[in-house]
Each structure stands twice: as C-alpha cells, then as structure tokens.
Amino acid sequence: MTAQITARPTRPDGKAAGRSRLVPGLLMVPPLLLFGALVLAVALFVYRAFAPGVTGESGVVEAIGAGALDSFYWAAMLRTVLVSLGAAILSCLISLLVASALVMVDRRAVTAATMALLFSPLVVSMAVRGYGWLLILDQPPVARSLDAAGSLLGFLGVTPGLLATVLVLAHAMMPITAFPLIGRMREIHGLQVNRAARDLGAGAARVFLRVTVPLAAPTALRVGGLAFGLAMGAFGIPAIIGRGRVQVVSELVYQNLLAVDWPTAFVRLAVLLLVTAVVVTPMFALAKRLGLRTAPRREKAA
Amino acid sequence: MSTSPEALRTGPREGRAKPQGVTLRGLRKTYGTAVAVGGVDLDIEAGRFAAILGPSGCGKSTVLGMIGGFVEPTGGDILIGGRPVVGVPPERRPTAMVFQTLALFPHLTVAGNVAFGLRVRGVRKGAAAERTRELLDLVQLGPLAERRVSELSGGQQQRVAIARALAVEPAVLLLDEPLSALDAQLRKQMQIELRSIQQRTATTFVYVTHDQQEAMSMADQIVVMREGAVEQSGSPMDIYTRPRTEFVARFLGDANVVSATSGQGRSVPIVRWLRAEVPTAGDRWAIRPEAVILTGDPEDTAPIRGTVTRVTYYGATMRYEVEVGLAEPFVVTVPGEHRPWPVDAVVGVGLDPRRVVALQGGPA
Ligand SMILES: Nc1ncnc2c1ncn2[C@@H]1O[C@H](COP(=O)(O)OP(=O)(O)OP(=O)(O)O)[C@@H](O)[C@H]1O
Ligand SMILES: [Mg+2]
Numbered sequence: 001m002t003a004q005i006t007a008r009p010t011r012p013d014g015k016a017a018g019r020s021r022l023v024p025g026l027l028m029v030p031p032l033l034l035f036g037a038l039v040l041a042v043a044l045f046v047y048r049a050f051a052p053g054v055t056g057e058s059g060v061v062e063a064i065g066a067g068a069l070d071s072f073y074w075a076a077m078l079r080t081v082l083v084s085l086g087a088a089i090l091s092c093l094i095s096l097l098v099a100s101a102l103v104m105v106d107r108r109a110v111t112a113a114t115m116a117l118l119f120s121p122l123v124v125s126m127a128v129r130g131y132g133w134l135l136i137l138d139q140p141p142v143a144r145s146l147d148a149a150g151s152l153l154g155f156l157g158v159t160p161g162l163l164a165t166v167l168v169l170a171h172a173m174m175p176i177t178a179f180p181l182i183g184r185m186r187e188i189h190g191l192q193v194n195r196a197a198r199d200l201g202a203g204a205a206r207v208f209l210r211v212t213v214p215l216a217a218p219t220a221l222r223v224g225g226l227a228f229g230l231a232m233g234a235f236g237i238p239a240i241i242g243r244g245r246v247q248v249v250s251e252l253v254y255q256n257l258l259a260v261d262w263p264t265a266f267v268r269l270a271v272l273l274l275v276t277a278v279v280v281t282p283m284f285a286l287a288k289r290l291g292l293r294t295a296p297r298r299e300k301a302a
Numbered sequence: 303m304s305t306s307p308e309a310l311r312t313g314p315r316e317g318r319a320k321p322q323g324v325t326l327r328g329l330r331k332t333y334g335t336a337v338a339v340g341g342v343d344l345d346i347e348a349g350r351f352a353a354i355l356g357p358s359g360c361g362k363s364t365v366l367g368m369i370g371g372f373v374e375p376t377g378g379d380i381l382i383g384g385r386p387v388v389g390v391p392p393e394r395r396p397t398a399m400v401f402q403t404l405a406l407f408p409h410l411t412v413a414g415n416v417a418f419g420l421r422v423r424g425v426r427k428g429a430a431a432e433r434t435r436e437l438l439d440l441v442q443l444g445p446l447a448e449r450r451v452s453e454l455s456g457g458q459q460q461r462v463a464i465a466r467a468l469a470v471e472p473a474v475l476l477l478d479e480p481l482s483a484l485d486a487q488l489r490k491q492m493q494i495e496l497r498s499i500q501q502r503t504a505t506t507f508v509y510v511t512h513d514q515q516e517a518m519s520m521a522d523q524i525v526v527m528r529e530g531a532v533e534q535s536g537s538p539m540d541i542y543t544r545p546r547t548e549f550v551a552r553f554l555g556d557a558n559v560v561s562a563t564s565g566q567g568r569s570v571p572i573v574r575w576l577r578a579e580v581p582t583a584g585d586r587w588a589i590r591p592e593a594v595i596l597t598g599d600p601e602d603t604a605p606i607r608g609t610v611t612r613v614t615y616y617g618a619t620m621r622y623e624v625e626v627g628l629a630e631p632f633v634v635t636v637p638g639e640h641r642p643w644p645v646d647a648v649v650g651v652g653l654d655p656r657r658v659v660a661l662q663g664g665p666a
Contacts, residue, residue: 192405195372198392199399200419200470210422214409293409293450 049266059263068264069271073252075157077275080248083162083238084231085279087169088177092224094170095178096216099185100208118178121171130240133168137241161242168241169234173227177220184219188212214290221287225280232276321506322383322396322473323348324369329378331364338364340530341378346523348383348473351500351507353517355553356527362510363402363478365527369508370399370476383473398472400480404463406451412462413438413447419470437465440499457488464499474506481516493520514554518542526550543590547663551588558589558632561665570627572606575653582660589659591635595652596622598643604650608632610643626651 053062067073098118102111121129136142143160150160188194193215197207235250249272256265326344330337339361346352354362367373369380371392380387387395398419407415413434420430438444441461446454451462460480467475480496481489497520500507511517517524518538525535526549534546545551548559562573562585576587597604608624611631615621620638623631632651643649 191408192401192403193407195392196399196401196405196407196466197418197422199370199372199397200422200466201393202418202422203393206422210418211407211409290409 045262045266048262050263053263060267063261063263063267066264068267073249073268073271076247076249076252077271078157079162079246080232080250080272081275081279082156082158083165083169083246083248084228084234086163086166087173087231088224088228090166090170091173091177091227092181092220095174095181095223096185096213096220098178099182099216100212102182103185103189115179115182118174122175126172126236127240129172130168130237133164133171133241137164159245161245165238165241165246168237169231172234172237173231176227176230177223180219180223181216184216185212188215191215218287218291221283221290225283225287228283229276229280232272320383320473321349321504323350324352324474324506324508325379325381325384326365326369327379327381329365329368329380330376331361331368331373332376337530339368339375342527342530342532344525344532344535346506346508346525348506349504350522351497351509351520352523352525353509353511353521354525354527355511355514355517356533357553358512360527361530362512362527366399366476366478366508366510369474370397371395372399396473397476398467398470398474400463400467400475400477402478402480402482404459404480406459406462406466408450408452410451411447412443412449412451412454415451415462416465416469419466423470433469437469440468440502441465441495456484457492460484460492461495464496468499468503468505472505474508475500477507477509479510479512482511482513489516496520518554524554526553543657543659545588545659546661548586548588548661548665551659551661556591556633556635558591558594558630559661559665560587560589560628561585572626572628572632572651572653575605576658579653579655580658580660584660584662584664586661586663586665587658588661589653590657591621591633592619593654593657594632594634595654596624596634596636596643597650597652598647606651606653608649608651610645610647610649613642613645615642622649624649624651 049060049063050058053059055062098114102114105111137146146160146163149163150158153163188211193211194207197211198204202210233250235248235254238246238248239251249268253265253268253272256262256268324344324346326342329339329342329344331339342361342365354365356362364373368375369382371387371390375388378388382396392399407418410418413431416434416437417430420433421427425433435444435447438447441464443458443461443465446458451459454462460483463480464477477496481492484492493516496507496509509517509521521538523535524538524541526533526541528549534541534550536544541550542554545554545557548557551557551559560572560576562577580587606626608626610622611625612623613620615638618638619635620640620642622634622636622643624634626632634651
C-alpha cells in the first residue's frame with residue numbers, strides 16, 4: 001500500500017492538476033451540448049418570430065396587429081393566473097398544515113408514510129393522475145360540492161372546472177411546497193418557540209398565527225412562488241381536468257405552435273413570462289426581506 | 303389566575319401578583335417502562351429561590367416540565383399556590399419558563415419578545431409598551447429595545463428571555479439551566495443579576511442546574527435529585543454541612559467518606575475513633591476536607607495519625623492527601639499560608655465530632 005503511494009509522487013509541475021480538471025471537463029460536455037441546443041432552439045424561435053411576414057413587417061408586430069393579445073388572450077391569462085395562484089396558495093396551505101401535524105405527532109413511521117404520499121405525484125404519470133382525479137371528481141358528492149363552490153364564486157369567472165383544476169394542480173405541486181416547509185417547520189419546532197408562546201399565554205391558534213406563520217413565511221413565499229411559476233406553464237392538467245373548458249395560456253400557445261404560427265406563439269409566451277415575473281419577483285423580494293429579519297445581520301465589510 | 307390583564311397593567315411595585323409556593327406530591331413520570339421521575343415529594347415556599355440540583359438524566363427537566371405543563375405526569379399532584387394544576391394547559395398556569403435554549407422569537411425585536419406575553423393576554427399596546435420598558439430597564443437592556451434578538455450577545459439574549467418570562471408576572475418562574483451556554487465570567491455575573499432580580503421581584507424561582515457552585519451561591523433551598531427521586535432538600539448550609547447520604551456529600555463539594563465496612567474495616571484507628579465519637583447505624587461518615595486539622599510531630603498518643611502522600615498548592619489553600627489506612631487517601635485542605643509538611647511526613651489528623659456527619663444509606 002505505502003510503497004504504491006510513494007512510487008507515484010504528485011508532480012510539482014502541475015500536470016497532475018491538469019489531468020484532474022480533464023475529467024470534470026469531459027463530464028460537462030453532455031450538459032453543455034444540451035444547453036447549447038436549447039439556446040439554439042430559442043434563438044431559432046426568436047428568429048422565426050421576428051422574421052418579416054406577409055406584409056413585410058416583423059412577424060411579431062403583425063401577430064399583435066392580428067390579435068395575438070386580444071381580449072380572448074387576456075381572459076385566458078386571467079384564468080391562468082387565477083388557477084396558478086389558487087394552486088400555489090392551496091398547496092402551501094396544505095403543506096403548512098401537514099408539516100404542523102407531522103411535527104406534533106413526531107412519529108417516524110407517520111412521517112415516512114406522509115413523505116411517500118407527498119412524493120407520489122412525481123413518480124405517477126401525469127396522465128394516470130389526471131384520469132384518476134377525473135374519477136374522483138365525477139363522484140356525485142364531489143361534483144355537487146364543486147358545482148356549489150363554482151356558483152358561489154361565479155362572479156369572479158370561477159367555474160367548477162376551474163376549481164377542479166386548482167385542486168389537481170395543487171396536488172401536483174405538493175412535492176415542491178411540502179418538503180421545504182416540513183423542513184422549516186422542524187427547525188421552528190427545534191427552536192421551542194411554540195412552547196415558549198404557549199407558556200406566555202398564547203392559545204394554539206395564536207401560536208400558529210403569531211409565531212409559526214411569520215417564521216415559516218419566507219419559506220412559504222419562496223416555494224409558493226416556485227409553485228406559481230410552474231403552474232403558470234402547466235398545460236396537461238388544465239387540459240385533462242378542465243375537459244377542454246379551462247383554456248390556459250399554454251394551451252393557446254400550443255395551438256399556435258401546431259399551426260406553425262411562430263410570431264403569435266412568441267408574443268403570447270413572452271407576455272406569460274412577463275406576468276409570471278411580475279407576480280413572482282415581489283414574492284421573492286418579500287421572502288428575502290422577511291428572512292433577513294430572522295437571520296443574523298451580516299456585518300458589512302469595511 | 304394571578305395574571306389577569308388588570309394585574310398586568312399595574313407597575314412592578316404596586317399590586318404585583320403574589321408569588322406562590324409549589325408543592326409536589328408523589329409526582330411520577332414514566333416513559334414506557336423507563337422511570338424518569340419516580341415519586342417526588344417537595345415543598346417550595348412562596349418567594350423562595352429553589353435550585354434543583356442533580357447529575358445529568360436524573361429527571362430535573364422532567365420535573366420542571368411537569369410544573370410548567372409541558373410534560374403530562376403519569377401520577378401524583380402538583381399544587382401551585384395550593385391549587386392543583388395537573389391537566390391545566392401551560393398557557394393557563396401561573397408559571398413562566400426560561401428555556402435552556404432560550405427560545406426567543408427570532409422574528410421579533412427585543413421589545414417585541416418581552417411584550418409578546420402581555421399582548422396575547424390582552425394588555426393594550428400602550429400599557430404593554432410601558433411595562434416592557436420597565437422590564438428592559440430591570441434587566442439593563444433599555445437601549446437595545448429595538449434590536450433584533452439575533453444581534454445580541456449570549457448574556458443579553460439570556461436577559462431578554464428572563465424579562466420576557468417576568469413580563470407575564472408569573473407566580474412561579476421556572477428556569478432550566480439558563481446559564482449553561484455562557485462562559486464562566488458571564489455566568490458569574492448573571493448569577494448575581496438573577497439573584498437580585500429574584501429578590502427585587504419577589505417571585506418564586508425554581509432553577510434547574512447541575513452546577514453545585516451555582517446552586518449553592520444562588521438558592522435559598524437546594525433540592526438534590528438522583529435517579530428520579532429527591533435525595534435531600536434544605537438550605538445550602540444545611541445540605542453542605544449535614545448531607546444525609548454519601549451521594550449528597552460527594553455531589554456538593556469535596557467530602558471524605560469513611561466506611562466501616564470497606565477497606566480494613568474496624569481495625570483502622572480513624573474508624574474506631576468515629577465509632578466512639580459519632581455513632582451511626584449506617585457505619586458511614588462524611589468529613590469535609592476543611593473540617594480537619596493537621597498537626598505536625600504527633601505524639602504516639604494522637605488518636606489518628608497518617609502519612610502525607612501528596613501536597614497540592616492552590617494559592618489560597620493547600621490540599622493534602624493523607625494515608626490513614628483507608629482505601630482512599632484522606633483529603634485535607636488548610637489555608638495556604640503556612641510552612642507545608644513534605645510528602646512522607648507523619649502528621650496527626652484532628653477531627654471535631656461536631657463537624658463529622660453520620661450518613662444514612664449505602665454507598666453512592
Ligand atoms: N420524551 C422522552 N422519552 C423517553 N425518555 C425520556 C424522555 N424525556 C426524558 N426521558 C428520560 O427521562 C430521564 C430524565 O430526563 P431529564 O431530561 O428530566 O433529565 P435531566 O435531569 O434534566 O438531565 P440533564 O441534566 O442532562 O438535562 C432521562 O433518563 C431521559 O432519558
Ligand atoms: Mg435537563
């Protein structure tokens with residue numbers, strides 16, 4: 001053993017170091033190729049979108065003129081935002097409650113089973129999940145409740161199909177929202193602040209609102225933002241669960257792409273990204289500000 | 303309850319909540335078959351500073367948790383101010399806890415932490431702010447009221463935790479090793495400060511520690527626990543000078559424990575002398591190292607003689623180990639300012655029967 005090691009001394013000329021960089025370099029080739037292909041595709045997409053159209057103007061300008069961003073589009077956008085916000089909030093809320101319960105129960109088997117359950121949306125195909133949900137949603141009591149809730153919120157443009165979409169999207173987002181929130185809740189529990197709050201006279205509800213929620217808020221905002229962003233691009237679940245009646249922006253873009261209408265697809269997608277950023281950026285900024293309040297302040301370098 | 307909003311609105315001097323005593327009767331806690339606390343009987347008088355002292359795992363935190371309402375007792379009773387509190391949730395007990403981890407609210411300022419208990423108990427904002435100011439002055443944190451707790455030193459955080467607990471004017475303040483995270487110097491300072499806060503607020507303190515020095519220097523009453531039971535309870539002087547068992551004698555300070563049943567037994571002169579002068583059923587005695595007088599050049603008639611085997615100089619004191627025919631060397635401390643006896647010197651060992659304690663029970 002020792003003889004082998006001493007027989008191969010590290011070279012002072014840095015050749016050994018050079019070789020050690022070669023392997024990671026090679027490992028980076030496939031992801032770089034993939035990334036390159038992606039950039040190329042986007043570039044091609046932009047090029048096609050901006051290329052002059054029939055009138056000789058840029059395709060994008062023509063598309064806007066032809067109604068790429070008409071009231072029909074904005075109605076779909078409103079629907080998309082509603083569905084995504086609903087799904088993100090619902091998913092975060094369920095995650096918070098589940099996390100609280102897990103911390104309270106504090107049983108390893110219960111935690112493991114719950115984690116597996118929360119993780120399941122990732123491993124079950126979306127189509128299978130979607131049709132499974134359709135079966136559940138078709139059960140008369142479920143369908144009746146959705147109808148009732150839909151007519152209650154009808155003035156907001158909410159339909160039973162839209163509510164069902166929110167529900168199923170929230171389920172799909174559980175792995176994203178639940179795991180970080182469970183971790184955060186464990187941290188909060190470890191701080192014993194809930195106990196301290198009880199001791200000082202706060203009942204369970206107050207402890208939740210005044211201690212748990214403020215301490216979990218930065219994490220909730222971050223995972224909520226992430227879930228919202230993903231939901232904004234979701235396409236399969238609204239199509240399946242909405243039974244074609246919950247048209248989201250991705251669906252419109254998909255149809256444009258099928259029709260090889262690059263400019264319209266581009267304009268609609270760009271606005272979708274813009275709206276997503278407009279909602280998510282303040283959420284992340286707020287999360288950062290709230291998080292700073294609880295983290296030790298870093299001394300600024302002199 | 304003693305901490306009604308009305309009571310809280312008054313200042314710390316006028317009309318404070320009265321401190322209340324704590325009584326434990328046959329208090330038990332088991333986890334499955336493991337006994338964490340096995341039948342504790344204890345009386346702590348109102349307004350006293352009681353220290354619960356014992357080695358790690360003896361059940362100190364469990365007892366405190368049961369008084370505070372965080373741990374459900376398996377059996378027995380807890381009376382606070384004469385009223386049974388078993389089954390009453392923590393938020394409705396007249397107690398407040400200073401946690402070992404402090405458990406400060408990281409999202410609130412120093413003032414926010416202190417005001418928390420007042421606000422959830424329905425004290426109006428203005429009154430709560432005023433009371434918070436008073437408490438922060440009491441713990442000398444007035445200028446730091448708007449700081450975040452993460453920006454404080456360990457000792458300052460400690461004081462926030464104490465002020466926060468005192469804010470709700472508990473009849474009993476429970477403290478679980480609150481100074482264990484601090485360095486020695488700050489610890490000393492906080493011990494003095496805590497003691498003075500306790501006296502100024504006249505609150506009953508139940509203070510858990512495994513540091514005997516801390517317990518001795520702060521408490522009116524020391525409760526020594528061992529393996530889930532109270533071994534002895536009394537004033538610090540009482541416990542130090544009159545330990546009931548070998549465990550207590552050894553746990554609080556140094557002690558020479560002489561047993562007539564081990565070593566060479568009855569034939570040793572010191573055992574013969576103890577038998578004659580301080581009779582005990584248990585055949586076991588404790589003698590503090592400073593309660594022994596050494597004399598040089600003993601006559602042959604000196605009842606107990608020994609040979610110096612080790613000398614250690616501590617500045618203020620000198621520590622001798624003297625071989626007197628027992629299994630362990632006899633430890634003697636004398637004031638440091640004298641000409642020391644060298645190793646191998648033969649010395650007379652002088653004992654005062656009044657300063658020898660007859661122990662009960664078996665070995666520790
Ligand atoms: N939740 C629990 N489940 C099982 N056993 C427990 C639990 N809590 C405490 N115990 C056991 O009860 C005994 C007493 O614990 P406790 O925390 O009261 O000790 P302690 O005197 O406070 O010790 P330390 O000085 O180390 O804090 C220990 O043996 C411990 O292992
Ligand atoms: Mg403990």
